[in-house]
Amino acid sequence: xxxxxxxxxxxxxxxxxxxxxxxxxxxxxxxxxxxxxxxxxxxxxxxxxxxxxxxxxxxxxxxxxxxxxxxxxxxxxxxxxxxxxxxxxxxxxxxxxxx
Amino acid sequence: xxxxxxxxxxxxxxxxxxxxxxxxxxxxxxxxxxxxxxxxxxxxxxxxxxxxxxxxxxxxxxxxxxxxxxxxxxxxxxxxxxxxxxxxxxxxxxxxxxxxxxxxxxxxxxxxxxxxxxxxxxxxxxxxxxxxxxxxxxxxxxxxxxxxxxxxxxxxxxxxxxxxxxxxxxxxxxxxxxxxxxxxxxxxxxxxxxxxxxxxxxxxxxxxxxxxxxxxxxxxxxxxxxxxxxxxxxxxxxxxxxxxxxxxxxxxxxxxxxxxxxxxxxxxxxxxxxxxxxxxxxxxxxxxxxxxxxxxxxxxxxxxxxxxxxxxxxxxxxxxxxxxxxxxxxxxxxxxxxxxxxxxxxxxxxxxxxxxxxxxxxxxxxxxxxxxxxxxxxxxxxxxxxxxxx
Numbered sequence: 001x002x003x004x005x006x007x008x009x010x011x012x013x014x015x016x017x018x019x020x021x022x023x024x025x026x027x028x029x030x031x032x033x034x035x036x037x038x039x040x041x042x043x044x045x046x047x048x049x050x051x052x053x054x055x056x057x058x059x060x061x062x063x064x065x066x067x068x069x070x071x072x073x074x075x076x077x078x079x080x081x082x083x084x085x086x087x088x089x090x091x092x093x094x095x096x097x098x099x
Numbered sequence: 100x101x102x103x104x105x106x107x108x109x110x111x112x113x114x115x116x117x118x119x120x121x122x123x124x125x126x127x128x129x130x131x132x133x134x135x136x137x138x139x140x141x142x143x144x145x146x147x148x149x150x151x152x153x154x155x156x157x158x159x160x161x162x163x164x165x166x167x168x169x170x171x172x173x174x175x176x177x178x179x180x181x182x183x184x185x186x187x188x189x190x191x192x193x194x195x196x197x198x199x200x201x202x203x204x205x206x207x208x209x210x211x212x213x214x215x216x217x218x219x220x221x222x223x224x225x226x227x228x229x230x231x232x233x234x235x236x237x238x239x240x241x242x243x244x245x246x247x248x249x250x251x252x253x254x255x256x257x258x259x260x261x262x263x264x265x266x267x268x269x270x271x272x273x274x275x276x277x278x279x280x281x282x283x284x285x286x287x288x289x290x291x292x293x294x295x296x297x298x299x300x301x302x303x304x305x306x307x308x309x310x311x312x313x314x315x316x317x318x319x320x321x322x323x324x325x326x327x328x329x330x331x332x333x334x335x336x337x338x339x340x341x342x343x344x345x346x347x348x349x350x351x352x353x354x355x356x357x358x359x360x361x362x363x364x365x366x367x368x369x370x371x372x373x374x375x376x377x378x379x380x381x382x383x384x385x386x387x388x389x390x391x392x393x394x395x396x397x398x399x400x401x402x403x404x405x406x407x408x409x410x411x412x413x414x415x416x417x418x419x420x421x422x423x424x425x426x427x428x429x430x431x432x433x434x435x436x437x438x439x440x441x442x443x444x445x446x447x448x449x450x451x452x453x454x455x456x457x458x459x460x461x462x463x464x465x466x467x468x469x470x471x472x473x474x475x476x477x478x479x480x481x482x483x484x485x486x487x488x489x
Contacts, residue, residue, distance in 0.1 A: 017236075017377065020375060020377040021244060021248075021377065023375060024248065024368070024371055024372045024375055024377050024379070025248045025251075025252075027371045027375070028248065028249075028252050028364070028367045028368040028371045028372070029251070029252045029255065031367045031371065032252045032253075032255070032256045032360075032363050032364045032367045032368075033252075033255060033256060033259065035363055035367070036256040036259055036260050036359070036360055036363055037259050037263065039275075039279055039359075040259060040260045040263035040264050040272075040356075041263055042275075043263075043264055043271070043272040043275040043276070044263050044264050044272070046271060046272075046275070047264075047271060047272060082279065086282055086283070086286065089286050089366060089367075089370050090286070090289070092370045092371075092373075092374050093154070093157065093286070093289050093290050093293055093370065094157050094158070095157065095158045096157070096158075
């Protein structure tokens with residue numbers, strides 16, 4: 001009698017809440033992709049204009065110093081997305097904030 | 100033997116279990132950070148230990164429901180289990196944790212704990228004591244699915260991280276990835292502390308309830324929270340270097356973009372799954388992420404032999420701990436002599452594994468080194484990567 005109440009996915013295939021699993025997988029994928037892409041883009045933008053930047057003008061014009069301000073702004077924005085993700089993660093870990 | 104004596108015994112071995120849980124699971128959060136050099140080994144375990152301790156105090160929600168849905172309960176909400184059976188279950192869990200640590204395999208401490216308790220409950224109270232549908236849906240299937248979920252997420256993330264930064268890698272992106280990796284690994288540690296320390300709190304609280312020292316459906320007492328937090332924290336600080344080497348070096352040789360992608364995937368998967376009420380095991384998620392990160396860079400760079408060994412360890416963790424827990428329950432509940440025999444055998448087994456591990460020690464000084472005992476293909480590949488260095 002307690003089994004039914006204690007089993008979350010009662011009545012479903014193998015007793016598992018498959019929709020929860022799908023939701024968890026998709027949300028985790030999207031969150032990770034957004035954060036990793038943003039942070040990597042941030043690092044990429046920070047490298048714009050550096051002598052190692054063979055993709056941009058850096059390699060052709062070795063004398064070019066620093067990166068354009070727009071790249072710096074973009075990098076800061078991208079890294080801010082990563083920081084926001086971390087802060088939201090801490091928020092999720094600490095139940096005091098949301099219970 | 101008096102009730103109080105048994106309760107004290109249970110609390111002692113529960114804290115020992117918590118300690119083994121800590122050093123077993125240090126690898127989950129910190130193995131990749133140590134492998135990529137993002138953190139020095141001692142710094143890594145210190146951060147992880149502190150965050151585990153902090154995590155233990157953040158929440159006690161899991162502690163209240165540690166066995167619900169796994170062990171059947173009576174009308175008062177108390178499972179059909181005695182203090183002796185809890186003791187026996189913990190013996191099974193501790194011995195399995197030490198055995199897999201000696202082998203350097205990252206197996207789930209949660210599975211060992213539940214396996215031990217299930218085995219002890221079956222022997223002590225019969226098959227009715229265990230909710231097998233709950234075991235399947237809450238333990239077995241999530242464990243099978245989580246490495247795949249985390250693996251796919253980490254694979255995509257690793258691919259993207261390399262793709263986006265491929266032309267700029269020389270300019271600071273290695274260092275950038277290492278910083279970010281440290282942050283996401285710390286988040287994994289914190290989440291681990293909020294989950295795993297609570298499982299031991301739950302077991303001690305369950306014992307106090309079963310023995311009549313505490314009312315049913317109440318949360319853990321302050322001294323229990325403190326003791327469990329300290330036990331898992333010191334365990335973490337001691338560092339399960341054997342397992343860390345496996346996760347950081349032997350599954351695949353983790354580089355900093357992979358470490359960042361893997362830890363971010365683990366943190367996201369663990370946090371999102373517990374938020375949505377479908378908690379996945381930390382061990383399975385992080386190991387899956389490391390495999391995914393290996394695949395995301397280059398398909399051939401994952402050592403499948405090691406992955407196979409880890410998978411086998413996962414499959415047998417629950418039944419193996421159940422068998423030990425069941426045998427211990429059978430002996431310990433027969434007579435006082437049987438209980439003493441279980442204590443002596445458990446101590447002998449535990450010390451035995453520690454001594455075996457001493458013969459070929461792995462510690463913070465040689466964690467990233469090549470090792471003669473590694474499989475032939477592993478050691479040659481490790482040798483080349485170590486020689487190339489950074």
